Amino acid sequence: MAAPQILNGYKARYQTNGPSGRRISFTYPAKDLKRASIVAAHIDELIDAKSTGVRPAKNTTEWVSSIGADLHRRLVNEGLVDERRIVALDEFITELIDRSALKPETIKTYQTTRKRMTQYFGKNCLLTTITHEQALDYRIWMLNKREPKTLSPSTVGREMGMARQFFKTAIKLGYVDSNPFEGISAVVRGNPERMHMITHEDGLRLINACPDNQWKLLIALARFAGLRIASEVRHMVWSDFDIPKRQVLIRSSKTEHNAGGDRRTIPIFDEVLPHLLAWADNSPTSGPVFDLPMTNSAALRKPFMAIIERTGLQVWPNLWKNLRSSCITDAEKRFRKYQINAWFGNTEQVRLEHYTQITDEDFLIAASAYSVQQGTETDCMNENTPALTVPESAFVGTGVQPSGRYWT
Structure with missing residues (x-):
């Protein structure tokens, strides 16, 4: 392997001959010597694979999927890799579902997210055209959505998390260079109203x-x-x-x-x-x-x-x-x-x-504990106040004895 060379103390240059015999040259800042060495190793692997007609090593294939558009374009021009696929949103999510070993519940979740994303962005929308601003607008659209039903903030957070996960996979596959959903809130909170x-x-x-x-x-x-x-x-x-x-x-x-x-x-x-x-x-x-x-x-x-x-x-x-x-x-x-x-x-x-809920019993225990500790009765309690049926087990660990005419 031709190792990168330091030039003038501030550049790391890597040069080698491509499959056609043409000179290939990459230059990085000297501080990125380690990165330049990694690039050099993968390019050497791509050249050997092209010359021998075999598939590149798995780690090199994964590296090619992860690199940015500019470097990928240079490798395409040198004949070392193929053009990246331009994939539409619906095609990508469908392919993701079909090629993954998913549980039935997960498939249903993916399909729901696919339906919402394609409803907003369009089935034929290209992954590469979705911007961060559009991702923010998508979140607002879901929060304001009323048909067929209103979505809770937690549901919207879950959907944003799924969209972010989809695009992480798209980056690994080399379909896109960045994740437009990165940095957008995907928090899933409990909903007390549905407890x-x-x-x-x-x-x-x-x-x-x-x-x-x-x-x-x-x-x-x-x-x-x-x-x-x-x-x-x-x-x-x-x-x-x-x-x-x-x-x-x-x-x-x-x-x-x-x-x-x-x-x-x-x-x-x-x-x-x-x-x-x-x-x-x-x-x-x-x-x-x-x-x-x-x-x-x-x-x-x-x-x-x-x-x-x-x-x-x-x-x-x-x-x-x-x-x-x-x-x-x-x-x-x-x-x-x-x-x-x-x-x-x-x-x-x-x-x-x-999961954990505050129950009516919790309020009764808290109120009675305060009354007993103060040695007083609340104004709302009098001889006509019906007895409260709170089990003795509810007092375990409170330091309060279940006694008095308000308890049975």
Whole structure:
């Protein structure tokens, strides 16, 4: 390999002969000698590959995909690489979906982002023509979008994150030189307005309204074990359960990209055990636990809504997620943080942002604790004030005794 030479103390020049015998020369500042050496090594590899008729080494191919337009144009002019493909937006995202080994939920997410991006930019819009200013306008357009439905700021943040990810891939493939979505907010926040607490009692009402033991177990696992429906029960098999040890293995496609996140072991909670045993009595001893349609949570939506209606409860937003959220909220009061982190498969930051709720019981406990510590009663309390039915377990760790005529 011809190494770059330092000229006059401030230039690093690399020269070699191309496949046609023509002299190829690149000049960099002397401080970029390391960069010049990398360029020289890859160009030598390209020349050897061209001369011998073989494919360049993988790291050289990846380097060619990552270089800027000017350097790439020079390599094209020297006959070392081919012209870059000019790809339209719709063609690129479709190709990305087709060539990647994606989960069904991820494909659905990609398709949603593809639909929104092509609606705004146009299907035939070239990737190279999308600017940072247009990306900012796209975000504003989504925030103001009303049809077919209004998008929350978190949904817009998620969509901007997906668009940024698409263009990172486009850069790696050499379709574009820069990412127009870089530097634009893609923060996903929890939405308190779509949170709903399904109380312990309402959870039991839902189970009692189920048509069979299979549905009872499914809802028990969602509300009282906090499983993600349907991804964490779809591939559940009977061998995952160790009933004597009161443990169950959970496989999680949602967190499998994290170290050790592909599986976790959780307790078989008291509220789950009877429904597990009842369904097990009528099922094979091996194979899948559930035979419900579980391509995604939407496939279970209609029958679950029928169950909710039978209880007389109002249908709440995020049907399955709020069952998990309610379970995690209860767990925060019963277990230690390291146990919750291990059993529910998310970090404390994510849990506090997207799952934990403030309940009516929290307000009652806080108000009563303050009143008792002050040795006074609030003005709104008198002999006609009805007793408040707060369980004694709610006072654990507060230093307050559940006594007095306002508590039962």
